Amino acid sequence: MKSLLYFLVFVPIVFTAQPRFSISVSDSIALEADTFWGADSFGNLYYTQGNVFYKKAANKVFSFYALSLGDISSVDLLNPLKITLFYKDFNRAIVLDNQLSEIQRIDFNTNKTYRMVAHCTTSYERNLWVFNVDLQQLELYNYAQDKALVATQxxxxxxxxxxSNYNFCWLLTEQRLIQYNIYGSPVSEFPLQNASKAHRFKDSLLFVQDGKLFYFDVKFRELIPIPLEKTNFKDFSITNDKLYLYQNNQLTVYNLSFQP
Incomplete structure (x- = not known):
């Protein structure tokens, strides 16, 4: 087998002051939710209310609940046919289908190798990216085989x-953003402070920094502000070119277009 050599690249971020996005409001939707998690490419909305996870379609609302597991810590909508719910307090993950029926329940407490997990996101096939707190490492975990396929340093x-997406996983720390490939090797690192509430956007990322929304162009190492009038939003998400901002039971939908 050929051996592959990967290089960790530390790249300074360039801040671009001139706006390179045009943005316009396309819709405003009344929505009662404790947390808005996002939307899929069909416009279905995903949110939680009272520990119940909902999918609101055009003509039907689906729901899923596991009340004994408490609050949902994170929801990954990378694959709407395999939605990953993570319950950090109980160290468990649940994979749902597109009608919110349970496909798989993963209990990290009772698996062959116990692992305390802090973060859990979707990867390809029957794999999840999990951050193992005890070993302080990122692992690509196959829940069908109950084992880690790869692990980082x-x-x-x-x-x-x-x-994460099907090719990479990003870890956002208090000081930096680290990108890993599917083999668990770090491929790039970016200094980044005071960032929170990050979301995937195509092959790059959107995140909140100091109360403002930024687009981070992974390819060109640019940090580009999103020209928003509304900055006091609780939750945000982006799907294709639609940006969703949620605040006070109101979901505002924007059309977002990039100007190279």
Missing amino acids: PIADKVKAQL
Whole structure:
């Protein structure tokens, strides 16, 4: 087998002052929710209310609840056919189908190798990216085989958030953003402070920094502000070119277009 050599690239971020996005309001939706998690490409909305997870479609509302597990810590909508719910307090994850029926329940407490998990997101097939607190490492975990396929080197930083797609996983710490490939190797690192509430956007990321929304262009290492008039939002999400901001039982939908 050919051996592959990966290089960790530390790249300074360039802040671009001139706006490169045009944004316009396309809709406003009344929605009672404790947390708004996002929308899929069909416009279905996902949210929680009273520990119940909902999918609001055009003509029907689906629901799922596991009240004994308490609050949902995170929801990953990367694959709407395999939605990942993570219950951090009980160290468990649940995978749901597109009608919110349970596909798989993963109990990290009773698996062959116990692992305390702080973050859990979707990867390809029957794999999840999990951050193992005891070993302070990111693992690509296969829940069908109940084993870690790959693991990173230990990470000293406190991890605030984790995001992933089918090719990469990002860890957002208090000081930096680290990108890993599917083999668990770090491929890039960016200094980044005071960032929170990150979301995937195509092959890049959106996140909140100091109360403002930014687009981070992974390819060109640029940090670009999103020109929003509304800055006091509780939750946000983005799907394709639609930006969703949620505040005070009102969901505002924007059309977002990039100007290269």
